Amino acid sequence: MKEGNWTDITQPLKNGMANWPGDTPFRFELSSAKAENGAANIGQMTTSLHMGTHADAPYHFDDDGKRLEQLSPDLYIGNARVVDVTRVSEVGRKELESFDLDGVRRLLLKTSATNDPMTFPENYTELLPDIGPLLKEKGIFLLGIDIPSVDRVDSKELATHHSLDESGVHIIENLMLENVEPGDYEFIALPLALHGADGSPVRAVIRPLG
Template sequence: MIDISRTLNADTPTWPEDEPFSYDLTASKAETGSVNIGQFTTSCHTATHIDAPFHFNDSGLTVDQLPIDLYMGPVLIIDLTTKQRITPEDLNFINLSDVRRVILKTDAWPNGDPFPTEIPELDSRLGAFFHEHGIELVGVDLPSVDPLDSKSLDTHHAFEENDIHILEGVALDGVEAGHYYLSALPLKLEGADGSPVRAVLQSI
């Protein structure tokens, strides 16, 4: 089992102006006589998380409306660590037969590093390309599938238009390209635009 989740703590990098992660022990065992009770606050898009279409489309599906089988099953990790821009042409040599989920490894945001100032760009044409090849979930080791300063979010929208869902912020340090079994289930958050996940790979 390989944990590809980023740790949530006070030092977890977050989107600028986003709600940072915090955990507080609001009642101790000494106070309650039986248990410790904590609470946490965070943005839905901190560390390793999924985007629901509602994140960028007011009429898009929310987290609780997404089919959970998207986030469990065989996945192909593709090594694209030399690319500053990822296009369909970069993937023409990959055999995507019988592949439903892919994770693109860029190594552009190593686990533990501060929030990046720039990341590789994913060409919006990848939406149609992945749809043509039967891909339904695309993961990245980046905070976003679009440039960090994008307001139009072209790749997010291209993915939604092609029924492709998004997993962001996975930690792939030391993980080799190849086939694995993925589990990255979101919390069942009613009406939410995203959710943290505990993303785990298993060798197959």
């Protein structure tokens, strides 16, 4: 969705949307209605913190990792480069070395996945653990993807999560990049200020530089 020069690249949170297998589904409802209490509508929601477009805190996959409130908002505001990797089924060092990433600090990967909020994908592009060291070498500290996870759905080791964390690279998952052209953008995707949390939904928006 576009508003002015900004493009919303957020997977919306709505009832009935697909969730990670076994995770808490998203549910919004009114806990109190204006028609009943005479004053205001008051909503409530239940959800996993990893529904829709969301940021992972290192605590998500490491008991000793930083929690959400320990991460700087600066990570999630600034310039970002969108790179098209739709032609490959896996993304590792070899694939990313073919792109000019000099000066990039936030990298958004546009894969071949169709990001349908109502359907959890049976398959999606695999990110290999060797991307972590490469992104560190380039000075990249944020990686955004348009798929549910940087690891495969059946992974228990979460090797790519750990590789990125060890390389100082933070993660945003489930961006909506299908209609976004490769290039450089202003980027905002602020997590909620959830103390002690392992992640948070974000509202992600971009607009072209220049």
